[in-house]
Amino acid sequence: MEEVLPEGKNFRLVEESELPEIIDFLGNFLPDSLKFHQTLKTFVNDRVWDFHFYVTKNWPEQAVILHFPGMTKTPNDKLYESFSVFCPGDQLENLELLETEDVLIDWTQPIYLNFTHARIMNKIEEFYAKIGTMEKLEGDFYGLVEPQLEETESELVVAEQGKMCQLKKEHAQIIHDLYPANHMECIEIFEKLIEKLPCYGVFSAQGDLAAWMVQSYYGAMFSMQTRPEYRRKGYGTILTKRLTKLVIERGYLPFVVIRPENDASLGLYAKLGFKKHFKTVRAILRPYEETGESQGGGGGGKEVEPQREIMNGDLEV
Known part of the structure; x- marks a missing residue:
């Protein structure tokens, strides 16, 4: 060592x-x-x-x-x-x-x-x-300037009979495999994040992990990904609202880092009240x-x- x-x-x-x-x-x-x-x-x-x-x-x-x-x-x-x-x-x-x-x-x-x-x-x-x-x-x-997000019961029921719940350790492998910089963050860090911090996934009616988002070791909400076949179903919005609420409850200020050309993410977080602070x-x-x-x-x-x-x-x- x-x-x-x-x-x-x-x-x-x-x-x-x-x-x-x-x-x-x-x-x-x-x-x-x-x-x-x-x-x-x-x-x-x-x-x-x-x-x-x-x-x-x-x-x-x-x-x-x-x-x-x-x-x-x-x-x-x-x-x-x-x-x-x-x-x-x-x-x-x-x-x-x-x-x-x-x-x-x-x-x-x-x-x-x-x-x-x-x-x-x-x-x-x-x-x-x-x-x-x-x-x-x-x-x-981007950070949430005034962290006041309410989650309605309807948002907890995911479209097409899917379900949203806290991830488990066995999900770390697939998340790590699809993480864009997986050779810069080891699989063990994802296992520990899932064990200790809010890390949520949306599962299809067949039980497949369709989308996910985790709180990182530096407090950000990151690694939000949706498998291609499950996109355009609003899963990203649902996950973001849930994780933002939980991050606030844990005493953190929600924030994300977004590429300037990523209009989809910029639009989503703007609707939720996130404001750009710096580059x-x-x-x-x-x-x-x-x-x-x-x-x-x-x-x-x-x-x-x-x-x-x-x-x-x-x-x-």
């Missing part, structure tokens, strides 16, 4: 007893901090995965916080191969501590950054330009010179299709 480092050059590992205070601190920067804020909340409340959080050695005066690993599975399965970062919008100059961090982050190797506020990613791109290239996928961050970015950082074991250079040739799968991960489809 990879060693968990107690500190880096500019950051230190957070003790578990500090997490509630950090959650409160991040709450001052909503909605910009929402993804990070709820990652910490789900970690404290449900321990879905074994994550590690680092803050600056001068926290909170220099308020930069890191989350390793940013994804539960990476190409080389290394703890420090992927991460996510948050910094308040009026303190972006403190991201220079990230640039000079050479213990926790090996900038000479590919790095996988999970969804991060676009302002933060732009600052990272500024200093990374002299190190390598950045392949980005942008999405719009978020998932990125692969590739140094100009990579070792023979690294993944290709610059995202060309055969790298294009795997990169697309990695990047599309949690966006609504």
Whole structure:
């Protein structure tokens, strides 16, 4: 098992007893901090995965916080191969501590950054330009501004005698198989999400899993998918209403990340009261010179299709 480092050059590992205070601190920067804020909340409340959080050695005066690993599975399965970062919008100059961090982050190797506020990613791109290239996928961050959703009994009865209910562990395999970035999130994470968080599916009259949606380890509602043969039946709307209600009841603010061109999802969430807050970015950082074991250079040739799968991960489809 990879060693968990107690500190880096500019950051230190957070003790578990500090997490509630950090959650409160991040709450001052909503909605910009929402993804990070709820990652910490789900970690404290449900321990879905074994994550590690680092803050600056001068926290909170220099308020930069890191989350390793940013994804539960990476190409080389290394703890420090992927991460996510948050910094308040009026303190972006403190991201220079990230640039000079050479213990926790090996900038000479590919790095996988999970969804991060676009302002933060732009600052990272500024200093990374002299190190390598950045392949980005942008999405719009939508949250429910006034979480007041009521669910009628009629919505609990799904069309064509189908049923909606909490998923079970045995459903994780099919969900993982059809997840666009299944090589960036291991099947075990879906099993744990189903065990600990609201994860609902619509089942056909024949008992087939037709559509599903889960709450993620960072508090978002994601992985909403409907099998092609069951589309245009309103299952996505029904699942979204149910999961939104449950997420609110659990003390979270519902949010999703949507591709700007995804008109269907944009229309659905707009009807439910979700509002766009900011742009978020998932990125692969590739140094100009990579070792023979690294993944290709610059995202060309055969790298294009795997990169697309990695990047599309949690966006609504």
